[in-house]
Amino acid sequence: MKVEAVRGMTDILPQEALLWQYVEAEIREAVALYGYREIRTPIVERAELFARGVGEATDIVHKEMYVFPDKKGQMLALRPEATASVVRAYIEHGLYAKGGVAKLYYLGPMFRYEKPQKGRKRQFHQYGVEALGSLEPALDAEVIDLAWYIMERLGLRREGLFLRLNSIGCPEDRPRYREALREYFLPYREELCPDCQRRLEENPLRILDCKVPTCQRIAADAPRSLDHLCEGCRGHFETLLRYLDALDLAYELDPKLVRGLDYYTRTVFELASRDLGAQDALLGGGRYDGLAEALGGPPTPGVGFAGGLERLILVLGERDVSDRCHRIITGPEVYLLPVGETETAEALRILARLRRAGIPCDMDYAGRSLRKRLQAAARSGARYALFLGEEELSRGEAKVRDLASGEERYVPTEELVAFLKGAS
Numbered sequence: 320m321k322v323e324a325v326r327g328m329t330d331i332l333p334q335e336a337l338l339w340q341y342v343e344a345e346i347r348e349a350v351a352l353y354g355y356r357e358i359r360t361p362i363v364e365r366a367e368l369f370a371r372g373v374g375e376a377t378d379i380v381h382k383e384m385y386v387f388p389d390k391k392g393q394m395l396a397l398r399p400e401a402t403a404s405v406v407r408a409y410i411e412h413g414l415y416a417k418g419g420v421a422k423l424y425y426l427g428p429m430f431r432y433e434k435p436q437k438g439r440k441r442q443f444h445q446y447g448v449e450a451l452g453s454l455e456p457a458l459d460a461e462v463i464d465l466a467w468y469i470m471e472r473l474g475l476r477r478e479g480l481f482l483r484l485n486s487i488g489c490p491e492d493r494p495r496y497r498e499a500l501r502e503y504f505l506p507y508r509e510e511l512c513p514d515c516q517r518r519l520e521e522n523p524l525r526i527l528d529c530k531v532p533t534c535q536r537i538a539a540d541a542p543r544s545l546d547h548l549c550e551g552c553r554g555h556f557e558t559l560l561r562y563l564d565a566l567d568l569a570y571e572l573d574p575k576l577v578r579g580l581d582y583y584t585r586t587v588f589e590l591a592s593r594d595l596g597a598q599d600a601l602l603g604g605g606r607y608d609g610l611a612e613a614l615g616g617p618p619t620p621g622v623g624f625a626g627g628l629e630r631l632i633l634v635l636g637e638r639d640v641s642d643r644c645h646r647i648i649t650g651p652e653v654y655l656l657p658v659g660e661t662e663t664a665e666a667l668r669i670l671a672r673l674r675r676a677g678i679p680c681d682m683d684y685a686g687r688s689l690r691k692r693l694q695a696a697a698r699s700g701a702r703y704a705l706f707l708g709e710e711e712l713s714r715g716e717a718k719v720r721d722l723a724s725g726e727e728r729y730v731p732t733e734e735l736v737a738f739l740k741g742a743s
């Protein structure tokens with residue numbers, strides 16, 4: 320029986336990986352310009368981190384997390400997201416001791432047992448930023464600006480994108496808002512889906528982002544969190560809107576945007592694509608001013624976002640960005656064709672030398688007829704084929720054929736690097 324990849328987990332083949340490398344390189348450069356430095360946290364964490372961080376009652380933890388015991392019975396989880404991990408690491412390594420704002424970014428695989436569909440996988444990849452240590456709405460604005468800047472660098476038009484924005488207030492506002500929602504939804508209790516009936520007891524905010532059409536219809540007229548903000552949260556939001564205007568960044572206020580993770584406070588946002596259909600969020604984020612404390616650290620406000628690379632690649636895949644992958648090595652420039660064992664030994668030495676000089680090259684290892692080998696050289700996309708026969712070798716030379724023009728010349732093997740560098 321054939322063994323296949325796990326459902327919802329995809330291989331990224333070499334041709335597509337070029338696009339991934341390009342996108343990742345652009346993201347790394349963009350976030351570095353905004354002062355973010357990379358953090359790499361483990362893929363496996365204690366399950367408790369996400370139960371406490373993301374929230375026991377969220378779909379992500381309740382239904383979608385890959386949880387398993389290790390040999391000692393300790394419950395572990397494949398990370399479903401990275402914010403909780405980054406905050407754990409921030410506390411564990413005392414990064415707060417330096418003072419100021421810690422700006423951290425990450426790129427890597429995340430795991431959620433969701434129903435796979437276009438733009439939704441069980442192993443997917445996120446890039447994300449987390450800025451810890453400031454309550455200033457200017458930082459929210461900068462983070463949102465960075466999200467737009469990444470899109471801009473990748474050549475995505477602003478008109479094809481839109482920013483959903485909301486504020487869900489602070490823990491002091493939450494009980495009042497929850498109560499207002501509970502009061503509103505209670506008369507519809509029987510019409511709500513079974514999950515939302517449970518949510519009505521546990522956290523009625525979660526009903527607002529339920530995907531079941533009946534629940535969505537009922538939620539359409541639900542009370543708005545913006546109407547239940549305390550003075551501090553209202554002020555924060557109004558200042559943020561002013562900063563976004565100053566940056567000329569458009570937004571759409573979305574009272575139903577609550578996000579599927581429990582750690583959020585105040586600002587929440589999503590940057591969505593008009594071309595993606597149901598799974599349209601290219602990235603999502605917000606403030607999480609209580610998370611560090613909930614994980615046992617010193618009270619530290621934070622704000623950040625994460626985006627799915629699969630979705631970004633989907634949107635980018637519809638345009639031709641191959642010319643932008645030019646900085647990435649896509650194949651050999653030189654293809655070596657030695658004839659026998661002595662020549663192969665010399666070919667290996669030449670390969671090593673060319674590669675150390677930064678010239679991508681390869682050799683025919685399949686040991687077939689000259690015709691087949693020439694075909695392989697052409698297929699490789701190399702500019703030159705390099706022949707090494709007994710005769711050439713005795714003169715310390717190689718025969719270099721320009722595969723496009725067919726032109727041939729003999730070059731001393733000692734001078735190959737200079738010749739090839741001069742030709743490029």
Ligand code: HAM
Pocket residue numbers: 399400401402431433438439440441442443444445447448449579580600601602603604605606607622623624625626627628629630
């Ligand atoms: P999230 O909204 O759960 O937020 O995920 C962020 C992004 O990851 C989504 O907008 C989407 O692009 C992508 N994504 C999520 N699930 C999948 C999936 N199953 N397949 C493909 N892509 C997916 C968070 O994860 C928060 N940690 C974001 C954050 C950072 N908030 C503050 N800081």
